[in-house]
Amino acid sequence: MQYGPAVRRRKLGTELRLLRSRVGLTSIEAARRVGWHQSKVSRIETGSSGVKPADVQRLLDAYEVRDAELRELLLALAGGEDGGGRQNWWHAYRGVLPPTYRDFISLESQAGGMCTLETSVVPGLLQTPEYARAVTRAALEGVADDKLDALVEVRIARQDVLRADPPLRLHAILDEAVLRRRVGGPEVMARQLARLSDAAALPQVRLQVLPFTAGEHIGLTGPFVIFSFPNTADLDVVVLDHLTSSLYLERKEDLQAYVEAFNALRIHALSPGESLHYIAGIAAGA
Template identity: 75%
Template structure:
């Protein structure tokens, strides 16, 4: 388990190594092509050191990589902006957002699909401004109104990935507790449930509710997110968010376990159609 920057460096290095091998080059030959010492190529491939934008582009050019999506993912993993794809807007909030949150937004912005289990709060991509404000204030006791405004602004800007071209594909399983917890009070919660209903009707969103009647389930251990990327499954990553840290799991075994867990949760949850009715019924009760 590693934190965001480390896991991204390793993923970037592993993919660059695979591309070099696919191009039929040794690390020494690759180094000569770009005018480096072999040790620099090795450090980048093992993830022991980061790569500058020009370095990544030079290697991709040397390996004959012309696929724009693959190039975009490689540069995104390095935390870079190649001037293509979704805008890296979060860089403007460096003084406000912790590195782990910026890393999460970077992955979210570049991912093709996101699968999330939520057991306590509505996913950030589906929150209303009022709900986001209430839940952020509760999570960060004593936060100033100015910083709170900024964090809510960031939360809402993140939601642009659902309106991008192509949009992020979102699969969300919500424990019933998410819907019952009156964050911000009944009125705020009623509007939040309406927002969930609207979002669930989007073609790129699949929303399912796991009712209390489902009993204990594999998700009781806590929420998680699985990001998938267009170019290769080797770049997929699981994110576990804790009170003081965020962990990124990259091993194939971890990905397999969490993917199977999410599939099981979907199988035990209400169908998307029944989930809409369930959400509406809870909203009527408010």
């Protein structure tokens, strides 16, 4: 059984290998400490094999890792459980959530920061329930009402990361098309625009609008998300969403390219203050 997406397994394995090296253990010596065969340690470190949170905990104990935040992060990467072995809230929705969506929520819940470019819809963390329902219904034509209800519940529950302690730091750049597309109709969209204005006032949220007048820009290639983690940049990852799957990019060259792209878009976009005025203008019918 595989625990977590391949990108997380490889990143987890890399971090465990570094921790082992810091205490001066070979993979053979580490295996002896926990009572395993050396091949199991190697498979975990290369990400070629899944690993249970309990096994990660044994390795962290063997490597004398005392940093509580780092332990919690690595245990979560191992399989969607927290440091106490408790399943996270989204496991209650396993029957309706595809694995790629569960992986995304797991990354989102553990990240310290999230930078996102959206070209079509409002980011999930900033959606109203009515807007989320309209988007989900359009994406999953013919979906049953009970499943639709559950997916909207998940979308709204995800927003708790913005109220966590510490909260996720969200920097969202929205193409103007996101604001002008009347998802759900005029009333739903009016409430959604008001929600964006309220969210932009939060200290952990930075919102910028990329107006049509900016012309052509690198964001035309499509939306993306960059997750950054509090303990180590080696766990940072880019996520590209497709209709039926998600692509996780972890190579340093890919990360650097998308970080540079996001920074370029920040320059092209309106400032946060100007963006608020722009949203208010669209809401007023401008």
